Amino acid sequence: MINQVKPPYLQVTWHDPVTGRPGFLVIDRLVRGVCSGGLRMRAGCTLAEVTGLAAGMTAKEALNYDPEGRYIPLGGAKGGIDFDPRDPGAVDVLRRYLMAVRPYIERFWTMGEDLGLRQDTIDEVLADLGMQSSIQAIYPLLDDESKARQRLADAFEISVDGVALDELVGGCGVAEAALVGIERLNLAAPKAFVQGFGSMGGATARFLAQAGVPVVGIADAAGVVANPDGLDVERLLLTRDQFGMIDRDQLRPDDRQLPLQAWLDVEASVLVPAAVSYAIDDASAVHADLVVEAANMPVTSTAEVSLADRGVLIIPDVVANSATNSWWWWTFFGDIEADADAAFTKIRESMRKLVNRVLDQAAHEATTPRAAAAAIAAEATDVISRRFGPSTV
Template sequence: MSLLEVTWTDPATQARGYLVIDRLVRGVSSGGLRMRAGCTLDEVRGLARGMTAKEALNYDPAARYVPLGGAKGGIDFDPYDPRAKDVLTAYLHAMSPYVERFWTMGEDLGLRQSTIDEVIAKIGLQSSIQAVYPLLDDEQKARQRLADAFQVTVDGVSLDELVGGYGVAQAALAGIEYLHIHNPTAFVQGFGSMGGATARYLAKAGVTVVGLADVHGVVANPAGLDVEALLLSRDEHGAIDRTRLRPEDRRLERDTWLDVEADVLVPAATSYAINAGNAHRVRAKLVVEAANMPLTEDAEVRALVIPDVVANSATNSWWWWTLFGDIDATAESAFEKIGTNMRRLVDEIIGEPSPREAAKRLAAASVKEIEQRFPRP
């Protein structure tokens, strides 16, 4: 059972919002806030459990950063609606007592960190992660270090929008090596911060990205898309600028995203994108879960699956490694730490009969060790 579940209704739009705190460690939890039409309490509950595992998997007894508990927030509202920022403001105002003391949060599906930061300042809070400040040895230095990291850009894209996808790409490359896939191809569903960075770093590693999907449809080219040009011209919601496509690039309908042939499939958009009804269409040898919970429990695919709690954990960990001082506020330090840690995690689960179950066992063992070190009051 979750430690805390809160349901909220916006009086102006009747939008529903949820907060689930699955676990506290040293009195604090961690997990992003998403906004999408159709978001449910069950979805947020599952995401919060996933965050507990995601935090625990990155536990290093020798590090300054000690994983926090897991939490998640969700708002059932269309992020493209012109009233979306007002709904977000009302939600965060209602949840502000939890943000102040128990819940550190950041962007997730449908929201940008810059928008969250703007609203947080508007309602009078210090930061979306202020609940963790009492755990810092030197709050001023730690906050400056994270602020410096958020100012870093790499080839035109801010570092905070790259670290998660860089980790996913490293997980995918480990899977490609394990399966001995030669001249690998990849399809990425979703082109926001997670999907966009994944596509960039797969392409940089020599993987041919043959297809991308956004909210408007699919673009594909069996010879490979110009990922960098599309990445640098996407809009704030991760929509691809179709005017940047080349004559040989194809435009396809949204529901064809599982039909583009590729060795690696990276679902990097919504939860439950692959289910019992469409799992038979997955032809990839490797599925890397960049999104949270992109496969339903009843979705049976024949591919090797690297689960979300491992593959997309780098965004969360990068914040804390930087804040607590385990890495410097540079891209080089971030990418080195993420690459090393991701390869270690994938190596520990990839040879098991079920990598997902192996990840759950590793997370449970880490949770137990953390609880022994920091017993609940």
């Protein structure tokens, strides 16, 4: 987790008048009056969770800040709704939440999909409410709003081998972070296990398999599918449902099905938790050499300390899963065009540079990659503050 240096700029707690379930919005920091961060929906979501995620978004913005780039660095924020996204009433709860936080979306909070929610669902509800976009707060900062909006809209229309580009960019970054970690550890014949098969987990599995790293196990909400020689990731990816559930009818005869609680028992040197927060709280259950955090805050702080003491390399979430956020803004501000090859090239180059920088600093200072990332983010935040003045905070 990112250590909270100071209290967040704003915390909002909302209670749904129909179900009584709470929802939250935390703005950790504003840069030029604007912040960025996704909206998640899951049963059990808490204010503390959303606060930590918002701080992580501030770090992601800072870690990917390029003073030579076109995109304006933003502050960090996060939204969360304590409700099961599979419940038939989920869209209605989402609609009431968005109505309640509408003033923040219109003026301060640029927001996208996160765990349990899809961007197209958010967009449809916002359109029903008569709102322009989930990122309309940033429009006043643009030189040419129409071109920026068209560029992003064009990017969201791109599909790569049957999967939308916006569902692939985050996993491309996670996979590249994993490949750097594999190289740094000099792992021979690495095999990967991916926990979660939604946008982030599914894309990560695709790019790892394409890079020659067999994905020997995948966990979804129903259980685990595994094969020591590697699963047919592409077949499973193209037949999963909207919630990232694997169609078991697509498994091959030699694929195994295991109970969900066995997800850490599958032998793999690379572990990619890509589902819920706090999924790993027992370090003794982890047998991988490399953990790449595709989900937000999937490893508890206690487990992380124990894993680090054992020599397990953890590439933290604020580094590994930051490509989705960066891709939005690179495309929106024109650092890249609406093109899949341009997106993947930019993501791979930026992620490789960032991961190596973090790991080099961690080695030099004899600290953890998370601590190194926090130090780099703090330094970048200071630069952003000096560039944009007191309105930054």
